[in-house]
Amino acid sequence: MTIEKTMLGTQCIWGGEQTSLLQGATQVPVVHSVGFAYNDVDEWMQVALGEKPGHIYGRNTNPTVAVFEEKVRLLEGGAAATSASTGMGIISSTLFGLLRPGQRVVSIKDTYGGTSVVFTEFLERFNVNVTLCDTTDHQQIEAEIAKGCELVYLESPTNPTTKVLDIARLTQAAHNVGAIVVVDNTFATPINQRPLQLGADLVLHSATKFLGGHADALGGVVSGRKDLVDQIYHYREINGATLHPMAAYLLLRGMKTLNLRVRQQNENAMAVATFLESHAAIERVFYPGLESHSGHKVASKQMQGYGGMLSFSLKENSFDAIRRFIPRMQFAHAAANLGAVETTIGPPATTSHVECTPEQRAAFGIPEGLIRYSTGIENVEDLLADLDQALAIF
């Protein structure tokens, strides 16, 4: 049976690994070498021209990094994959590698904070026009796409209010005008959602989050159509935001348990969201698994699980209430990262949307009193008890 025919949990463990193993080792080697030597100039030339597999220089490719890319490629079902030093590294390489002056991008207001800075501040300098639509208004997004564009950039579920986009529907609209579709799949992971199977051309991740899962390595990765991935790789090899081999190794090690972790996080998040929804101190809970969530139907159609991310607002809607509440949490780091085995908690003002002004956050529909909760893999009984004791002050 080929690895392509196996299921995702098996691919998390075996995907990409076999070809890189050395001298009977069962684990992928961390190749720190910057240069790769050849016995004769002809072979060196063939590798340099891409006619023969091999590596030339660490900024371009590396054996450990290649295994990481191959594992993600398999899990997402793409034709090719390439990586970068961070999620933002792969997002900016994708946008700057594919777009040309005079082109137009249609996206949503709720993209990750750093992505929206690329849209609103940097792309404009290169005469790329970006239209950011209301994330919940599919008709408006379709109407903007129909006016003509080259790239449609989606993210679902979004950060931090877990809004859900109908990926197949918007992909259809994009392909009608010949635009390519890029989906940030960081929150869902391929365990819960596979955008390429829904028709998207490219899927990308901040591997720093769920893929790595242990909050100890930064990375980014994109997978999909080979002609597009090649252009992104070409930009990234020159801009130099290369994934470090040690980070690639940590991400690979983390990914072996991706299937188990994400399924546990799905379960824990559902229990936490249900608990918070009926708690007297809570105003509102945003989680796609809840029937009260506006994107629940679409999420049920396109996702295999609702993910580990949720957010909620306190009835006492002030930053001061958050200031008093968060330090009371015992089993949740007050930290900016997410998707790790430990639960993390924080307000968007200090995490995903720290780059934005309060006015911009308001325009993105993010209440200042919102709390983002990234569910870990702890025993859920303890997570519920922790929230309950911390909320007792209200």
Ligand SMILES: *Cc1c(COP(=O)(O)O)cnc(C)c1O
């Ligand atoms: C964190 C994050 C990014 C950026 O990734 P980095 O690894 O921090 O550069 C992009 N998109 C989403 C959804 C994220 O959560």
